[in-house]
Amino acid sequence: MEKEELRLVFMGTPEFAVATLRRLVEGGYNVVAVVTQPDKPVGRHQEQLQPSAVKQFALAHGLPVLQPVKMKDPAFVEELRGYKADLQVVVAYRMLPEVVWNMPRFGTFNVHAALLPQYRGAAPINWAVINGETETGVTTFFLDKDIDTGRVIMQRRFPIPDEADVAYVYDGLMTLGADVAIETIDEILECGGKIDGIEQADLALSAANELKPAPKIFKETCLIDWNLPAKRVYDFIRGLSPYPGSWTNMEENGKQSVLKIFKTAKTSEDMQAEVGTVRSEKNRLYVRCGDAWLEILELQMAGKKRMCARDFLNGMRDKSFRILTK
Structure with a gap:
């Protein structure tokens, strides 16, 4: 045929x-x-x-x-x-x-x-x-x-x-x-x-590892757990970018809102800090994970467009904000 x-x-x-x-x-x-x-x-x-x-x-x-x-x-x-x-x-x-x-x-x-x-x-x-x-x-x-x-x-x-x-x-x-x-x-x-x-x-x-499922992804699936090792958080974020997008809760001047994270970079920074600690340095933004720091490259505030970390930090100048780990 x-x-x-x-x-x-x-x-x-x-x-x-x-x-x-x-x-x-x-x-x-x-x-x-x-x-x-x-x-x-x-x-x-x-x-x-x-x-x-x-x-x-x-x-x-x-x-x-x-x-x-x-x-x-x-x-x-x-x-x-x-x-x-x-x-x-x-x-x-x-x-x-x-x-x-x-x-x-x-x-x-x-x-x-x-x-x-x-x-x-x-x-x-x-x-x-x-x-x-x-x-x-x-x-x-x-x-x-x-x-x-x-x-x-x-x-x-x-x-x-x-x-x-x-x-x-x-x-x-x-x-x-x-x-x-x-x-x-x-x-x-x-x-x-x-x-x-x-x-x-x-x-x-013949599979070397146990079978891994791929269930449907919901909004709650996309919540970032900053307690995980930095490599796992890095993979989690890129595994949901650009859609549906991973997210975390941000507290700004006592008010909570959702912050989507689209792109990060691994770092060799070894300064100790509590999980979820946010640090900005020379227009670069870092969040402490379970074992290391992760640099945030691209993100999106609720009601705003996707932006680079530098633009985000410029917009947050003179404002108090922090990442909520739970």
Whole structure:
């Protein structure tokens, strides 16, 4: 079978998924339909509906778009079945019921931004950086009844530089994910759809460390614990930058507010001080962590724009402020 004959249904929502869909369309693959999340209300009064990045791309290229509220809805399932897909490709979408992922004759595979079985879950890129990993990668695997546990088809590795934040890793994995998705489809075509894959249990047996999860990140997840070693705080902050952003509580002239931290630098300063102590020196800002000082490079006060430490300190001149560790 040639790629023009293979009937593909693509499922995804954010910008991360668009890279793969674009490669499919520009590569001449036969995408017969696109499934994405319903439009979301936006604006001050939620009066406008914003289509997903995937929907915008699909409509711009004349692809049919399906937006089910419930994946088990009989009308949606019947409509999806009508496209007679040979294979379904999922990138950054929701969990699928068996009636959907088991529909195509060649199955459904997902592009996951981690080296499974490590970092199963909704936020694998963030958690890999937060945990100080030096590499991550992309895995394609067949969907089954549980989340991110299916048979692995292909994996590709991606290095994480020590200074990299989530934006850097996100962009790198977005491109790598598109590459691996294409390679996976081509291999399925070459094998006539008969690929067994590797059980993740077999991969887990060879893993050097215990399995690390990647649960969804909430606001409370992003609160900085300054009691941790400086390296862990440094990784935590870059693992949430630029979005959703780590935060701490600041007290200014007796009034508390939220201060977001986006970029820091490790230091060799060994002067002893209590955790959370703030020190400014020559327009540079430092906070004491559990074992060392961390320099704050970029931050954002509530209601203000993101700024460098120098601008922050200039604005705080003649004001009393401190970082709250709890």
